[in-house]
Amino acid sequence: MTTKLRIGLLRLTDGAPVITAHEFGFFAEESIETELVVEPSWANIADKLAYGFIDAAVMLPPLALAAELGLRGKRQPLIIPYIVSANGNTITLTTSLVEEVKGLAARQNISTVAALAACLRARQTTLGVVHTYSTHNLLLRYFLATAGAEAERDVRLAVIPPASAVEALISGQIAGFCAGAPWAEVARRAKVGAAIATSCDIWKSAPEKAFAVSAHWANEHDAALAGAIRAMLRAAKFCDDPKNASYVAALLSRRRYLDVDAHVILANLPGGSAGGAKCGFFSGAVTFPWRSQGMWFLKETRRWGLMDKDSDARELVTRVYRPDLYRAALAPLGEPVPIGDWKREGAHDQEWSLEAAPAAIAMPPDSFCDGAIFDPSEVWGGTEAAKMGALHK
Amino acid sequence: MPLKILLVDKDTNRAEALSGKLTASGFAEVQRVPGGDGITKALETAKPDLIIVDMALPDRDVLEDIRAMSAAHPVVMFAGGDDPSFAEEAIAAGVCSYNLSGVALEDLKPIMASAVALFQRYRRVEVELAATKALLEERRLIERAKAILMRGRKMTEPEAYRFLQKKAMNENRKLREIAAEFVRHHEEQQA
Numbered sequence: 001m002t003t004k005l006r007i008g009l010l011r012l013t014d015g016a017p018v019i020t021a022h023e024f025g026f027f028a029e030e031s032i033e034t035e036l037v038v039e040p041s042w043a044n045i046a047d048k049l050a051y052g053f054i055d056a057a058v059m060l061p062p063l064a065l066a067a068e069l070g071l072r073g074k075r076q077p078l079i080i081p082y083i084v085s086a087n088g089n090t091i092t093l094t095t096s097l098v099e100e101v102k103g104l105a106a107r108q109n110i111s112t113v114a115a116l117a118a119c120l121r122a123r124q125t126t127l128g129v130v131h132t133y134s135t136h137n138l139l140l141r142y143f144l145a146t147a148g149a150e151a152e153r154d155v156r157l158a159v160i161p162p163a164s165a166v167e168a169l170i171s172g173q174i175a176g177f178c179a180g181a182p183w184a185e186v187a188r189r190a191k192v193g194a195a196i197a198t199s200c201d202i203w204k205s206a207p208e209k210a211f212a213v214s215a216h217w218a219n220e221h222d223a224a225l226a227g228a229i230r231a232m233l234r235a236a237k238f239c240d241d242p243k244n245a246s247y248v249a250a251l252l253s254r255r256r257y258l259d260v261d262a263h264v265i266l267a268n269l270p271g272g273s274a275g276g277a278k279c280g281f282f283s284g285a286v287t288f289p290w291r292s293q294g295m296w297f298l299k300e301t302r303r304w305g306l307m308d309k310d311s312d313a314r315e316l317v318t319r320v321y322r323p324d325l326y327r328a329a330l331a332p333l334g335e336p337v338p339i340g341d342w343k344r345e346g347a348h349d350q351e352w353s354l355e356a357a358p359a360a361i362a363m364p365p366d367s368f369c370d371g372a373i374f375d376p377s378e379v380w381g382g383t384e385a386a387k388m389g390a391l392h393k
Numbered sequence: 394m395p396l397k398i399l400l401v402d403k404d405t406n407r408a409e410a411l412s413g414k415l416t417a418s419g420f421a422e423v424q425r426v427p428g429g430d431g432i433t434k435a436l437e438t439a440k441p442d443l444i445i446v447d448m449a450l451p452d453r454d455v456l457e458d459i460r461a462m463s464a465a466h467p468v469v470m471f472a473g474g475d476d477p478s479f480a481e482e483a484i485a486a487g488v489c490s491y492n493l494s495g496v497a498l499e500d501l502k503p504i505m506a507s508a509v510a511l512f513q514r515y516r517r518v519e520v521e522l523a524a525t526k527a528l529l530e531e532r533r534l535i536e537r538a539k540a541i542l543m544r545g546r547k548m549t550e551p552e553a554y555r556f557l558q559k560k561a562m563n564e565n566r567k568l569r570e571i572a573a574e575f576v577r578h579h580e581e582q583q584a
Contacts, residue, residue, distance in 0.1 A: 040450060041452070043453035043489075051481045053485070074480070131458075158455075167430070
C-alpha cells in the first residue's frame with residue numbers, strides 16, 4: 001500500500017535531494033506517493049505544517065525549533081530525522097561596499113570581517129536575512145560578532161525574501177544580504193552584488209536545511225518515514241557527485257521548481273564555481289541529524305534574544321532531532337552511520353575520521369571562524385554532561 | 394474608532410473589491426500596498442491593527458519580523474489557537490492575517506470572513522481561466538498539426554484529424570500531447 005507524503009519547499013538549490021528523489025521515483029520505489037509543494041515564504045511552510053496542509057518540509061532548523069515551541073503562529077510538534085544539506089549560504093554586498101571592505105582590509109592589514117564591521121559602524125547600514133529564525137540570521141550575527149559588531153547596535157538586520165533581494169540591493173533598501181543558493185549568484189550575474197563571505201568562512205560544513213516532519217504524521221507512518229529517509233539518501237548521493245551536477249541543475253531549473261537559469265544553479269552544486277558556497281548533500285555525514293548541531297542553533301537563537309531560556313534545551317533538542325530514526329531507516333542498507341548522537345562542534349580544522357558503524361566516515365574540517373569549539377554539554381551544565389556518553393572528540 | 398487594516402495584495406482588482414467591502418461596513422479604514430519594498434514603510438506610517446496578506450506573496454516572512462521590531466505589540470496570526478478550523482479555511486483560500494493590537498477575535502471574524510470569501514471567489518475564477526486557456530491552447534495545437542498534415546501530406550481536414558486521433562489511440566495518449574509533439578517536431582525540422 002502506498003502512503004501519501006506532501007513535502008513543502010522553497011525555491012532553493014538545497015532542495016535538490018528531495019526534488020531528485022521525487023522525480024527519479026525513489027520515493028515511489030519505497031511505496032511513498034510524494035507531492036512537492038513549492039511555497040513563496042517560510043511562514044507558509046510553517047503554517048501549512050501546523051494546519052496539516054503538508055506533512056513535511058525542507059526547513060530551516062531554527063524555524064523548526066521555533067515552530068515546535070509555538071514562537072510563531074500555532075505550535076506544531078515536529079521531528080528532524082534527516083538533514084538535507086550543508087553549506088550553500090553567501091553574504092552578498094553591493095559591489096561598491098565589497099570594494100570598500102576589501103580595500104580597507106588590504107590597507108590596514110585586517111581580516112575581512114574586521115573591515116566589514118568597521119564599514120558597518122561608519123554609517124547606518126541595513127543587511128537582509130531571509131527569516132528571523134533562519135540559519136542565515138544566526139550565521140551572519142555570529143560572523144559579525146567575531147569582529148565585535150552587533151545587530152541593532154552596529155547594523156540593522158531586516159527580513160528580505162531572497163527572490164526580492166536583488167531588487168532591494170538596487171533600490172538601496174539594503175546594502176547586502178545573507179541567503180542560500182542560488183540567490184547570491186543571481187545578484188552577481190545581475191552585477192549588483194558580490195560575495196564577501198560564505199557559510200564556509202563562518203562555520204565549515206555548517207548544517208543547513210533539515211527534513212522536518214510533523215510528529216503526528218511520523219508516528220502514524222513509521223515505515224513510510226524510514227522509506228523516505230532511504231529515498232532521500234539515495235538521491236543525496238546522486239546530487240553530491242559533481243558528475244551529475246548539470247543534470248541536477250537542469251532538473252531544478254524547471255519552472256515548477258526554482259524557475260532560474262540552470263547555469264546559475266550549477267555554480268552552487270558540488271563541483272561548481274561558487275567556492276565555499278557550494279551545497280553539500282551527502283559526504284561527511286551531512287545527512288545525520290546531530291543533536292549537537294540542534295543545540296548550537298538553539299544556543300545561538302537564545303544568544304540574540306530570539307527565544308527565551310525557559311524551555312529545557314536538552315529535552316527539546318532530544319525530542320526534535322531523531323538520529324535513532326535515521327539509524328533504524330538505514331540499518332538495512334549497511335550504510336555507515338555515526339555511533340554518537342552528539343559531538344563537539346568546530347573541533348577540527350583538518351580532515352578527520354568519525355567513529356561510525358559498520359565503517360568509519362571521512363569527515364571534512366568543521367571549524368568556526370573564531371576557532372571556538374562548541375561543547376553541547378556546556379548548555380545544560382556539567383553534571384548532566386557526564387550522562388551524555390558518546391561525545392566525539 | 395474604525396479598525397485600521399493594511400491590505401497586502403498584488404491583485405489590484407481583488408484588493409479594491411475587499412477594501413470597498415470593508416470600508417462600506419463603516420468599521421474599517423483600509424490602506425493598500427502591493428507588497429515588496431513598500432510594506433515596511435506602510436507599516437510604520439499606517440500603524441495598522443490588522444494586516445491581511447495574500448499568501449502567494451513572499452512578504453509574509455517580512456511581516457513576521459515585525460514581532461521583533463515592535464515588542465510592545467504582539468503579532469498574532471489570526472485565529473491562532475482559538476479557532477483552528479477558521480484558520481484552515483483562510484489558509485486554503487490563500488489569505489492570512491496578523492492581529493497587531495490585540496483586537497478581540499469576534500471583532501475580526503467578519504472581516505476575515507469577507508476576505509476568505511473574496512479570495513475563494515478569485516481563486517475559482519483563476520482556475521476557470523486556466524482551464525479555458527488550456528482548452529484554447531489545445532485547439533490551437535490541433536489546428537496547427539492539421540494544417541501541417543494537410544500541407545505536407547496532402548490530406549483533407551477530416552483525414553488529418555483522424556490521423557492524429559488514431560495516433561493518440563494507438564499510443565494511448567491524449568490528442569493534445571500528440572498534436573503538441575507533432576508541431577514541435579515539425580518546427581525543429583524547419584529550424
